[in-house]
Amino acid sequence: MTMGEERYRLLMACPDERGLIHRVSGVLAQAGANIVAFDQHSEGLGGHFFMRSEFDARTGTDARIRKDMESLSRNVPMQWRLTKAHQRQRLAVLVSRESHCLQELAWQTGRGDIDADIAVVISNHAEIGELAQSYSLPFYYVPVAKGQKSESERQILDIVANYQIDTIVLARYMQILSADFVSRFPSRIINIHHSFLPAFVGANPYLQAYRRGVKLIGGTAHYVTEELDQGPIIEQDVHRVDHRHQLADYKRIGRHVERMVLARAVNWHVSDRVLPFENRTIVFPI
């Protein structure tokens, strides 16, 4: 990057048509941008077009680019978004008893492997506070009493608003969020499910996997939608098990799969590498 420049990211999704790359790269060329990454996916004419570009341009050029993109979008029904790479996303991490995913996220955000900040940790288990404290992270204990879920969710909403949260990460948060809550954060809540979805939806996936006698266990990071465990999948991975592994081993091995899968998904999400489309995701990973 040259002095006086900033790094930007431009995301775009629209019906595919001829000349799109030329037109959008024209906007960037006019702004004197230097493109450092340019990924696109096209379903072909009649389908959709998706693009992510990362580029360096003089500070302030974003105003011009915004204007030009607005012009462009007058003719093509497109969704687009321009972000500044140095503006790190602010995460709220929700966690229940199992702390390994929080730990991994604290660690990777702390050392810069994930380019985001954990702004606040929220748990329905008070003892998580100690771990949050050891990483100097603000912590809120929000218990979920029977029949008081909406009250708990209201508290969480307040915290999320106060801390100006960009993305909510359910890092083994074992409460099911209401449809109302979820609908406020489209493609902004990421969950880790401890199975290879769509196998073993719902409760106790490791026990389900053990009973079915599978030879690989997995983890799935996905955007949360109103239907449980049905949202667009961002990342999945698996690990081999065999007859010697008991349920406790499934959980031990699975913990490592879960935290790696979730960390990758969050990393891609906060660097604008994930474009949800219908119930799938386009991911331009690094």
Next chain:
Amino acid sequence: MTMGEERYRLLMACPDERGLIHRVSGVLAQAGANIVAFDQHSEGLGGHFFMRSEFDARTGTDARIRKDMESLSRNVPMQWRLTKAHQRQRLAVLVSRESHCLQELAWQTGRGDIDADIAVVISNHAEIGELAQSYSLPFYYVPVAKGQKSESERQILDIVANYQIDTIVLARYMQILSADFVSRFPSRIINIHHSFLPAFVGANPYLQAYRRGVKLIGGTAHYVTEELDQGPIIEQDVHRVDHRHQLADYKRIGRHVERMVLARAVNWHVSDRVLPFENRTIVFPI
């Protein structure tokens, strides 16, 4: 192996109790056997015990071992089996239109990577005959006309009997076998299902996987039981896919996963490395 010796395999499953390894290894020691492989799995007292041993012993010693195992099994309610390693299993391979799994099995049995012989190929598609012929394998065209399934199954049963088949391999055979047929071959029919079971049971698993937007596609080799795609899993594997892959790519990539998974499962089965138990398998792989 010394001159005048043969290689044997002894399989055993029974409720676990103290001293089992000592007693069964005593049977082998008495017979002057040299154990070259000894695998066991114990669930602990109150659970089950599984064992596989491969050993060299003088030809004819098997009579003595059988007698001693019978004595042993008078006190412990066990299942056991003694086989001769050089007696290669005889396979019937059933296949529909997709020939890649047949091809892999023909190849690996042909070059000795799988220690078994394809004794006969059966298909409901006549054009498979040409491929069978290119490997000099006996071929039977058994069409499955609407409402004539039981007639077709009768023909298959005759062929299987005539060719003295040990194991039936469904190598992308797209017909559902009747419960009556299946019940005649307990743990002797192996199927390859083109998904990571239990995800995407039934028809068109790749299309199901594509629609769900999974990031890994898989294949599952399992014993066939009366319930579709519910039998004990022998082996599974997966391969990564992303948004660039269309349904045709899923099928192309999946073909390679399927044939590798099926070949491994058949290889372990014919070398007595798979012990089904309830709806799971104990596999001692190589």
Next chain:
Amino acid sequence: MTMGEERYRLLMACPDERGLIHRVSGVLAQAGANIVAFDQHSEGLGGHFFMRSEFDARTGTDARIRKDMESLSRNVPMQWRLTKAHQRQRLAVLVSRESHCLQELAWQTGRGDIDADIAVVISNHAEIGELAQSYSLPFYYVPVAKGQKSESERQILDIVANYQIDTIVLARYMQILSADFVSRFPSRIINIHHSFLPAFVGANPYLQAYRRGVKLIGGTAHYVTEELDQGPIIEQDVHRVDHRHQLADYKRIGRHVERMVLARAVNWHVSDRVLPFENRTIVFPI
């Protein structure tokens, strides 16, 4: 693709500078092209820029694109190449005793998984002829007598010329080609080495791996350069081994790794997805 259109591929490599994507996509927009794939890699200003685009355009438009690319390259010192996707590359497959890689290539080209044709098979082992014949592939037996290597290479050159070969694949060909031979086919000879390079360069890599006690064995497909096993790597993969595996098992397992790695590398190469640069490769895989 619309009636009257063809699919083309445009490859490009040059020093990175601002506006490149806009200019090259301009050439395509002017030609009325519909871009179906667009991959680029930039090292940033001061580094290099690499691009691959696949697009549909009216038959004959290629003349115009060529002219425009020539204009473009007058200002930027670039290498570029325009190919027609339907013109399948013609392969010469060289093989010694081990036939599994030839078999895999014959199979995958035959069923269209690799978009190329094996035009001729050449071996220093006469018995490979039978396998070539079973796939109806022209076969030449070119023995390599001691001290007669240059004569053998001359024969191979003649065959390669006669069959208008695009790419030579060394599918477990155990002869070392002379520097003179290699220099005639820059980035047009692909070799499979049966180890995870740069570990175990040279002869008997599985024996070397066995002796070192590694826990993973691998295969490496690379372009052949004048230095043995030192050319740009296209693809690598590994498989787990443990203490139970003897040298014969390494070879058995390795065969499956080798043929998959080589098949992927050839597939990417013939669809113009591999751009060698210095001693590395940029690969835009599918």
Next chain:
Amino acid sequence: MTMGEERYRLLMACPDERGLIHRVSGVLAQAGANIVAFDQHSEGLGGHFFMRSEFDARTGTDARIRKDMESLSRNVPMQWRLTKAHQRQRLAVLVSRESHCLQELAWQTGRGDIDADIAVVISNHAEIGELAQSYSLPFYYVPVAKGQKSESERQILDIVANYQIDTIVLARYMQILSADFVSRFPSRIINIHHSFLPAFVGANPYLQAYRRGVKLIGGTAHYVTEELDQGPIIEQDVHRVDHRHQLADYKRIGRHVERMVLARAVNWHVSDRVLPFENRTIVFPI
């Protein structure tokens, strides 16, 4: 485990001969042991025999087993070892600037995923002290001044003696230990090397890997012997990279491979699952 019982582990290595399993399982049967795991590996007559058994027996029975094993070993030149499973090994973790491996070990020992205790952390970088403290681990800063290596090693030896250390883990410790130091701890020092050995021995393996253009990067955990990076390998793993990954990405991705590989190796080592033999290891993993 029944009341009044303890879990033991018996390890054994000797030249293979007939009847070994029967004799050693006889020792256990006489002691009234209940075998819960029994793994063996035989190279066949003329080769070696390796065994690991885990069993429950009445507290105090170990005296009898020791006596019987001594008798047994009078006739067969064997090495054997009996350990109590509940006696957790005490680890000294040596680390330089990069703390991720220490962090993973602290975490996994802390939550019981690795059945051992970090008794002390030693570093030639003072700032590691803070991390050690956050896990309440004793910490020693032992700088290595130029020409003062032997003095530093003397300090480390003192600490290791004082803390009654069973195993030394080099968790990205960038100092080369002297042959004299190493020879005091045969098969008791584990190192993580940040490459897929034997590729990229020595300094800067990620830079070496980057320059060679490999498609997979790896990590290797091995016992330390007097020759640098040449000791018996315990565990290895790899992760895919491509042209988009810069050296910093290699390091970021590699960190995750390294800590997982090292954690698995330490886990197997402390649960007596690794038997080094010549320059290889027999590993009975879980």
